[in-house]
Amino acid sequence: MNGGAQAVTPRARRDTGTWLAGIWLALILGFLYLPIAAMAVMAFNESVLYELPFKPTTIWFERLAENERLIRASVNSIGLALANTVIATVLGTMAALAFARYTFRGKTLLRLLLFPPITIPWLIIGTAMLVMFFWIGIGRGLHAMLLGHVALSLPYVVVVVGARLASFGPALEEAAATLGANPWQTFRRVTLPVLAPGVVAAALFAFAVSFDQFVISYFLAPPGVSTLPVEIYSAIRKGFTPEVNAVSSIIIVVSMGVVLLFARLYRFGGVPSEGGGR
Amino acid sequence: MSVVEIQGVTKRFGTTPALDDVHLRIEEGELFALLGPSGSGKTTLLRAIAGFVDPEAGSIHIDGDPMHDLPVHRRDIGMVFQHYALFPHMSVFDNVAFGLSVRHVARAETAERVRAMLALVQLDGFEERRPGQLSGGQQQRVALARALVTRPRVLLLDEPLGALDKRLRRQMQIELRQIQREVGITTVFVTHDQEEALTLSDRIAILDAGRIVQSGPPQAVYERPRTVFAADFLGDANFFTGRPQAGGRMLGPGGKELLCAEIPGDAGAEVTLAVRPEKMRIARAGEPASGDANHLEGTVTGVLYAGSTVTYRVACGEVEVTVLEQNREAAPIAQGEAVTVSWRPDHTVVVEP
Numbered sequence: 001m002n003g004g005a006q007a008v009t010p011r012a013r014r015d016t017g018t019w020l021a022g023i024w025l026a027l028i029l030g031f032l033y034l035p036i037a038a039m040a041v042m043a044f045n046e047s048v049l050y051e052l053p054f055k056p057t058t059i060w061f062e063r064l065a066e067n068e069r070l071i072r073a074s075v076n077s078i079g080l081a082l083a084n085t086v087i088a089t090v091l092g093t094m095a096a097l098a099f100a101r102y103t104f105r106g107k108t109l110l111r112l113l114l115f116p117p118i119t120i121p122w123l124i125i126g127t128a129m130l131v132m133f134f135w136i137g138i139g140r141g142l143h144a145m146l147l148g149h150v151a152l153s154l155p156y157v158v159v160v161v162g163a164r165l166a167s168f169g170p171a172l173e174e175a176a177a178t179l180g181a182n183p184w185q186t187f188r189r190v191t192l193p194v195l196a197p198g199v200v201a202a203a204l205f206a207f208a209v210s211f212d213q214f215v216i217s218y219f220l221a222p223p224g225v226s227t228l229p230v231e232i233y234s235a236i237r238k239g240f241t242p243e244v245n246a247v248s249s250i251i252i253v254v255s256m257g258v259v260l261l262f263a264r265l266y267r268f269g270g271v272p273s274e275g276g277g278r
Numbered sequence: 279m280s281v282v283e284i285q286g287v288t289k290r291f292g293t294t295p296a297l298d299d300v301h302l303r304i305e306e307g308e309l310f311a312l313l314g315p316s317g318s319g320k321t322t323l324l325r326a327i328a329g330f331v332d333p334e335a336g337s338i339h340i341d342g343d344p345m346h347d348l349p350v351h352r353r354d355i356g357m358v359f360q361h362y363a364l365f366p367h368m369s370v371f372d373n374v375a376f377g378l379s380v381r382h383v384a385r386a387e388t389a390e391r392v393r394a395m396l397a398l399v400q401l402d403g404f405e406e407r408r409p410g411q412l413s414g415g416q417q418q419r420v421a422l423a424r425a426l427v428t429r430p431r432v433l434l435l436d437e438p439l440g441a442l443d444k445r446l447r448r449q450m451q452i453e454l455r456q457i458q459r460e461v462g463i464t465t466v467f468v469t470h471d472q473e474e475a476l477t478l479s480d481r482i483a484i485l486d487a488g489r490i491v492q493s494g495p496p497q498a499v500y501e502r503p504r505t506v507f508a509a510d511f512l513g514d515a516n517f518f519t520g521r522p523q524a525g526g527r528m529l530g531p532g533g534k535e536l537l538c539a540e541i542p543g544d545a546g547a548e549v550t551l552a553v554r555p556e557k558m559r560i561a562r563a564g565e566p567a568s569g570d571a572n573h574l575e576g577t578v579t580g581v582l583y584a585g586s587t588v589t590y591r592v593a594c595g596e597v598e599v600t601v602l603e604q605n606r607e608a609a610p611i612a613q614g615e616a617v618t619v620s621w622r623p624d625h626t627v628v629v630e631p
Contacts, residue, residue, distance in 0.1 A: 168366075175363035177350040178328060179377035180428060186351075189376075193367045 036252060043245035060246040070247055073231035077211055080142065080227060084149040084210040089203045091150070092157025093195070099158070100165040101173070114155045125152070126219040133220065140222040148216040153206040160205055164198025204262050280341045280431040280464045281306055282327060287336035289322055296322040297333065298488035309458050309465045311475040314485035315511065320468045323485070324434050327466060329353050340431055356425030357434040361441055362417045364409035370396070370420050371405035377428035395423040398457060415446045422454070426461060433458070435467035439474065451478055472512050476500065484508050505630045509552040516558070516599050517629075518551045526623075530574070532595035537571050538626035550629050555602035557625040560590055563616035573620035574599065578613050592619055
């Protein structure tokens, strides 16, 4: 009798715990996604002033297609992000290889110096770059923005690729060398394929860092040139129109797509030799 | 097929010498074991032959060709790594074919040689598997096939069986030896497992602190160890230290005379004798002893029963002796019993300290 009562109590407590955890999770997810959902819904609402009832329309997307400022900003953003991805991924992968496979003077110091750019506020880095670029004559413009973005995303690439490199050590490359592969054959046929998931992940990081970048772009953009985040910011300041909702909704769909793609790649490539099949 | 000559090779990591003036000649078709504790320099020596370690002094020749300044990929060697280092993104076939593919061997010939090699290591039918889908023993075979398919001049094995469990290890030792004989390739292998070195190799070198302590056929090194370290590292040994007397005698524990023909006649400094535990015999006091010339009285202080054998610890005065007996008696001698330990003078070896 006593035992029966004891058996019920912990179970009831566990149920309450699960229930509370569920609410907690729902609150967090709601906090994260409700604003985004509201924005996406409003992108399809006819009223400029967000008035309800909801009247479905695609007018804001049509307006967006005619908004040359936003389109030009989008082209800038995408072009910049792509160029940044290529440059930062190549340079960062090379740097990660050097850190992982070679010993040289000042290696520890250099590795330490990689991390502050991740933690220093972008506002400060942006100011510093603006001053520096003016001083040495680089000035402002897309080229300056690209330089800034590459500098910002490099540490992320080095860290992500470095983590992948650390997971397999030099033995594979040594084995390739004993089999007669020269350094280039070793890199192309062994190091790079094994490293690929890390490189892809790093490239996605580099793309995201550049595409989301507001502060640096804002500082380094000359008048008349802007990127999507900068353009959205000025649109909000001038007077909010649901076109911004529309463009943001598109960005969200694309970002989610990238995240899903990344998850797929990482699951299939992240575990050596299809370990999932075991 | 090839001769490896190592002359005066020296390598330091920081201030500690990893290799200290190593001389070694590995003959054609020989299976040569480098044996030593960790940090003895055995792996460094193997990696110096492979080209991963640059010696500061000395030279390495394969078939008379100097290896100095020749990068790893041009040394024409095959190597099996401790954890196999199979390429995880390639099939078994592509792993084995890798060495041929970087040499631009024709496709048809590659296929033929890879299949022949996989047949040799008994892995036919595994061509399309990934390394991750193979057991440890199978991975080991793939690694061996991959290393041999290019017909290298020398095969280097870095603790090749270290990652396998004991039973599989035994089986692979036998197979490895068979394959090595069949291919006839000069082979150097590193191990810290003395039994593996004894059973597998034609000759052994024992390394300690970057130096070769002793080298020779397994039996010679085991039966006639030259130093205390060699005697102790390769198998177990009992040591007796004392003043030599004339006529091949030494004053052992309790002033007892021990005989050994090797003891130098000139009664100089102390000498150390080594005797293997399995060369000793044990008998209860009062029962007839073996009649061997060397004998000591003592008391059993420990009995380690291991099924086929029994190991006794016997206190003989100030020294403790280990005796390994076949388990022939109905009942092992018990702890505390008084016994006589005896052995033959020709089973006694003088060793350097």
